[in-house]
Amino acid sequence: MTVKLSSRTEGDTTVVVLEGEINSTTSGGLQAQLLPFVGEGSRLLIDLSGVSYVSSAGLRTLLIVHRRAQQLRTGVILVGLSEEVRFVMSATGFLDFFEIEDDLDAARERTGR
Amino acid sequence: MTVQETRERVDAFPTRRIGGYRVRAGRPFPYGAHPVPGGVNFSVYSDRATAMRLVLFEKGAPRPVAELEFPPEFRIGSVYAMTVFDLDAENLEYGFRADGPFDPRTGDRFDAGKVLSDPYARLVSGRDVWGREPDWDDVYPYRANVLEDDFDWGDDTPLGIPTEDLVIYETHVRGFTRHPSSGVSAPGTYAGLREKIPYLKDLGVNCVELLPVFEFDELDNPRTDPATGERLHNYWGYNTVSFFAPKAGYAATGRFGMQADEFKTLVRELHRAGIEVVLDVVFNHTAEGNEDGPTISFRGLDNATYYMLTPQGEYYNFSGTGNTVNCNHPVVRDFVLSCLRYWVSEYHIDGFRFDLAAILDRAPDGTPLPNPPLLEQLAHDPILRHTKLIAEAWDAAGLYQVGAFPNYGRWSEWNGKYRDSVRRFIKGEPGLVGELATRMAGSPDLYGGRTASASVNFVTAHDGFTLNDLVSYNDKHNEANGEDNRDGGNDNHSWNCGEEGPSASAHVRDLRTRQMKNMLGILLTSQGVPMILAGDEVGRTQLGNNNGYCQDNELSWFDWGLVEANAELLEFTQRLIAFRHAHPVLRTVDHPVGSDRVGSGFPDISWHGVGAWRPDWSAHSRVVGLMRCGRHAKGGAVADDHVYIGINAHWESHDLELPGLPEGQAWHLFADTSLAAPHGLAEVGAESELHHPGRYHLGPHALVILVGRDRRTG
Numbered sequence: 114m115t116v117k118l119s120s121r122t123e124g125d126t127t128v129v130v131l132e133g134e135i136n137s138t139t140s141g142g143l144q145a146q147l148l149p150f151v152g153e154g155s156r157l158l159i160d161l162s163g164v165s166y167v168s169s170a171g172l173r174t175l176l177i178v179h180r181r182a183q184q185l186r187t188g189v190i191l192v193g194l195s196e197e198v199r200f201v202m203s204a205t206g207f208l209d210f211f212e213i214e215d216d217l218d219a220a221r222e223r224t225g226r
Numbered sequence: 227m228t229v230q231e232t233r234e235r236v237d238a239f240p241t242r243r244i245g246g247y248r249v250r251a252g253r254p255f256p257y258g259a260h261p262v263p264g265g266v267n268f269s270v271y272s273d274r275a276t277a278m279r280l281v282l283f284e285k286g287a288p289r290p291v292a293e294l295e296f297p298p299e300f301r302i303g304s305v306y307a308m309t310v311f312d313l314d315a316e317n318l319e320y321g322f323r324a325d326g327p328f329d330p331r332t333g334d335r336f337d338a339g340k341v342l343s344d345p346y347a348r349l350v351s352g353r354d355v356w357g358r359e360p361d362w363d364d365v366y367p368y369r370a371n372v373l374e375d376d377f378d379w380g381d382d383t384p385l386g387i388p389t390e391d392l393v394i395y396e397t398h399v400r401g402f403t404r405h406p407s408s409g410v411s412a413p414g415t416y417a418g419l420r421e422k423i424p425y426l427k428d429l430g431v432n433c434v435e436l437l438p439v440f441e442f443d444e445l446d447n448p449r450t451d452p453a454t455g456e457r458l459h460n461y462w463g464y465n466t467v468s469f470f471a472p473k474a475g476y477a478a479t480g481r482f483g484m485q486a487d488e489f490k491t492l493v494r495e496l497h498r499a500g501i502e503v504v505l506d507v508v509f510n511h512t513a514e515g516n517e518d519g520p521t522i523s524f525r526g527l528d529n530a531t532y533y534m535l536t537p538q539g540e541y542y543n544f545s546g547t548g549n550t551v552n553c554n555h556p557v558v559r560d561f562v563l564s565c566l567r568y569w570v571s572e573y574h575i576d577g578f579r580f581d582l583a584a585i586l587d588r589a590p591d592g593t594p595l596p597n598p599p600l601l602e603q604l605a606h607d608p609i610l611r612h613t614k615l616i617a618e619a620w621d622a623a624g625l626y627q628v629g630a631f632p633n634y635g636r637w638s639e640w641n642g643k644y645r646d647s648v649r650r651f652i653k654g655e656p657g658l659v660g661e662l663a664t665r666m667a668g669s670p671d672l673y674g675g676r677t678a679s680a681s682v683n684f685v686t687a688h689d690g691f692t693l694n695d696l697v698s699y700n701d702k703h704n705e706a707n708g709e710d711n712r713d714g715g716n717d718n719h720s721w722n723c724g725e726e727g728p729s730a731s732a733h734v735r736d737l738r739t740r741q742m743k744n745m746l747g748i749l750l751t752s753q754g755v756p757m758i759l760a761g762d763e764v765g766r767t768q769l770g771n772n773n774g775y776c777q778d779n780e781l782s783w784f785d786w787g788l789v790e791a792n793a794e795l796l797e798f799t800q801r802l803i804a805f806r807h808a809h810p811v812l813r814t815v816d817h818p819v820g821s822d823r824v825g826s827g828f829p830d831i832s833w834h835g836v837g838a839w840r841p842d843w844s845a846h847s848r849v850v851g852l853m854r855c856g857r858h859a860k861g862g863a864v865a866d867d868h869v870y871i872g873i874n875a876h877w878e879s880h881d882l883e884l885p886g887l888p889e890g891q892a893w894h895l896f897a898d899t900s901l902a903a904p905h906g907l908a909e910v911g912a913e914s915e916l917h918h919p920g921r922y923h924l925g926p927h928a929l930v931i932l933v934g935r936d937r938r939t940g
Binding site: 136137138168169170172173176200201203204205206207209210 | 316491
C-alpha cells in the first residue's frame with residue numbers, strides 16, 4: 114500500500130491531495146514530501162478524502178507537519194476525513210490539534226474570509 | 227546560538243547480521259523495546275537463562291518471522307540487549323524465548339517452547355477488542371509491541387490537589403459507559419468515559435479511581451452463568467498480564483494499537499476538568515497463577531526472582547490467586563518502581579491504589595517486614611514524591627494492617643473499619659455511637675500521628691454491595707457467578723429495610739432512600755478522604771450480587787436511565803459534594819482534638835446528644851450530633867461557618883437541642899434526609915434559617931446538616 118501526493122496552489126493556500134494509506138511504511142516518505150509545502154505566509158490544506166486509513170505513525174506525521182507549520186506561524190487544515198479516520202483522531206485526541214473542515218469548499222470559505 | 231539540524235548518532239549503524247537482520251549490541255537501559263535512530267533497541271533481564279532469543283512476528287502472524295539469538299557479547303550483567311535495524315515498528319510484535327533449567331526445587335521453570343511477553347512491554351496486542359474470541363492455540367497470545375511515547379501533553383501535569391480536598395469516585399472504564407443507555411459514541415471505552423466528563427463535573431468529584439487498566443485477559447475466567455450458560459468474564463481485571471501496557475480492550479482504537487494515545491487523551495481531558503486520576507494497581511500477583519497456570523512472561527524469564535517460593539519451590543499464595551509477586555526482591559522492587567514512575571511521567575497519573583497492599587511489605591519468604599524497602603522507596607521516590615499512594619492494607623492470608631501499614635508519612639489507607647462502623651450504625655445496631663464518632667473524626671485511633679487524609683473513608687466499593695443493595699438486601703445473591711452463592715463476603719452489615727430485593731412498598735422505598743442519604747451524608751461530612759462508588763449517587767443495583775467481578779453485563783454496568791429515575795438522590799449527592807467543597811472545616815489536615823485551639827470559644831469538634839453538649843455514649847444510644855467550629859478550618863488558616871451534623875439511627879424521632887452559636891449567628895438548614903424532596907435540601911450557601919433557633923425535630927432514621935453563620939438582616 115502506498116500514498117500518492119499531488120499539489121496545487123490556490124491563492125495563498127497550498128492544496129495537497131493524498132490518496133492511499135498513511136501508515137508506518139508510507140509516513141516517513143510522506144513527511145519528507147509534505148514539509149517543503151509548509152512555508153511562511155502560505156496556508157497548507159491537506160485533502161484526505163482519498164485516504165482510507167491513518168495509522169498511529171500516520172497521525173504522528175500529520176501532527177509533526179502541523180507543529181512545523183505552527184513554528185512558522187501558519188496553519189494546516191485537514192479536509193475530507195472519512196468517518197473512521199475522524200473517529201480514530203477524535204478518540205486519540207489528535208483531532209483537537211487540527212483545524213478540520215468537511216470539504217474543500219468549506220475550507221475555501223474559511224480561508225477566504 | 228541555536229542548532230537546527232538533527233545530528234546522527236554514531237551508534238546508529240549496524241555491526242553485524244543475525245538471522246538476516248542488521249543488528250548491533252544494544253543498550254541495556256531502559257528495559258523493554260524502544261525506538262532508536264534506524265531501529266529498535268531491545269533489552270531484557272534474566273539471571274538464570276542459559277540462552278535468550280528475540281522472537282519477531284509480523285503483526286498478527288501465527289508464526290514468527292525470525293528468531294535472533296543474543297550473542298554473549300550482547301549481554302551485560304544479566305541483561306541481554308540488542309538493537310535491530312530496519313524494522314517496521316508499527317507492524318511488529320516481539321517476544322523472547324529463554325532457555326534454561328527446569329527444576330522447580332531450585333525455583334527454575336524455564337521452558338524454551340514458550341514465546342514470552344516482555345515484562346516491560348508498553349503496548350500489548352492479542353486482546354485488542356474486548357471479549358472477542360481469540361485463537362486459543364496461538365503460540366504467543368499476549369504480544370509485546372513497540373510504542374512511541376511522544377504524546378503531546380501541552381502544559382498538563384498531575385494536578386496536585388491536596389489529598390484532604392479530594393472526593394474520589396471509584397469506577398470501571400468499561401462499566402461506566404458500556405450500558406446501551408450511556409449515549410456515548412464509543413461505549414465502554416476510554417473515549418466513552420471522556421464523553422462523560424461533564425457528568426463528573428456536575429457531580430462535583432475531583433478524582434476518579436479506575437479499576438485495573440493494566441492489560442489483562444477478560445477471558446481467563448473458566449466459569450459460566452449456571453442459569454444462562456453464558457461465559458463469565460474477568461470483568462474487573464485484577465489479574466495483570468502486562469504492567470506497563472494500558473488495556474487495549476478498553477480503547478475504541480485498541481484494534482489499531484492506539485490505546486496509549488486514547489488513554490492519555492482521557493487523562494489530559496480529566497485534568498482539564500480539574501479531575502485527578504488514580505489507578506487501582508495489582509502488584510500482589512500476576513495472571514500466571516500457580517504451577518498449573520499459563521507461562522506468559524515472568525515465570526519463563528526468572529521464576530525465582532519474580533515470585534515468592536517456599537523452600538520446596540512451590541508458590542506462596544498470600545494473594546489467594548495462586549502466586550505472590552516477590553515485591554521486596556531488589557529486582558522486583560526496581561520493576562515496581564519503574565512501572566509506577568512510567569505511569570506518572572508518561573500518563574500523568576495522579577495516584578495509585580494498591581490492591582492487597584499488605585503483600586508489598588512481605589519479605590521473599592513471606593514474613594511481614596517492619597521496614598519494607600519497597601514501600602520506603604515508593605514513599606521517597608523523586609517522580610512519585612507528590613503522587614497519592616493508597617493502600618488496601620490487608621491481604622488474603624490474614625495480614626490485616628488497617629492503621630498499621632508502614633506509611634513513611636506518605637501512604638493513605640482504605641479504611642475498612644470506617645465502612646463497617648457506618649453500615650452497622652445506620653442499620654440501627656446498638657453500642658456504636660462512640661465508634662461512629664471516632665470514624666467521623668478521621669479515625670484518630672488508627673491514624674494518630676498521621677494526617678486525617680491517611681483515612682480513605684468509604685461505605686461501598688466495587689467489592690461488595692452497592693449502596694442501593696446495602697439497603698435492599700440482607701444477604702448476598704451471587705448465584706449468577708457460578709459458585710452456588712459461596713463467593714463474595716458474608717459480613718455485609720446490610721439491612722433490607724423490611725423486604726428482600728425490589729419493593730413495591732412506598733414505605734420501604736422511602737426508608738431505603740433515606741438510609742442511602744444518611745450514609746452519603748456521614749461520608750461527605752467525615753474527616754478524611756471520601757470515596758464514592760460510581761452509580762451509588764443514582765441508586766445503582768446489582769440485584770444483591772456483592773461480587774460482580776465476572777458480571778460483564780447490565781448487572782454491573784452503569785444504567786444511565788437512573789440519572790433521571792433517581793434524580794433526587796443524584797441532586798442530594800451533588801449538593802453534599804458541593805457542601806464539602808464549600809466547607810474547609812470538614813477537610814482539615816490534622817485530626818480534631820476536641821479543644822479550642824484558636825480562641826474561638828468553641829472546641830474544633832464537639833459532641834452532642836438529645837441534649838446539647840451531652841452526648842450519649844451508652845450502649846442503647848442511637849443518636850449523636852457533632853459540631854465543627856469553622857474558626858478551626860484548616861488549622862485556623864481560613865474562615866468557615868460552624869457545621870452541625872445530627873444523626874438519628876433510631877426508629878423513633880428525637881428532639882435535638884442544638885448547641886448555641888455566637889451572638890448574631892443562627893443555624894440554617896442544609897439537609898434533612900427525613901423530609902420529602904424538594905424540601906430538606908438547600909442550595910449550598912442559600913440555606914434558610916431554622917424557625918426554632920435552639921432545637922431540631924429529627925425524624926426516625928434520619929440525618930440533618932446545619933450551617934451556623936450570621937443571621938441575614940432585613
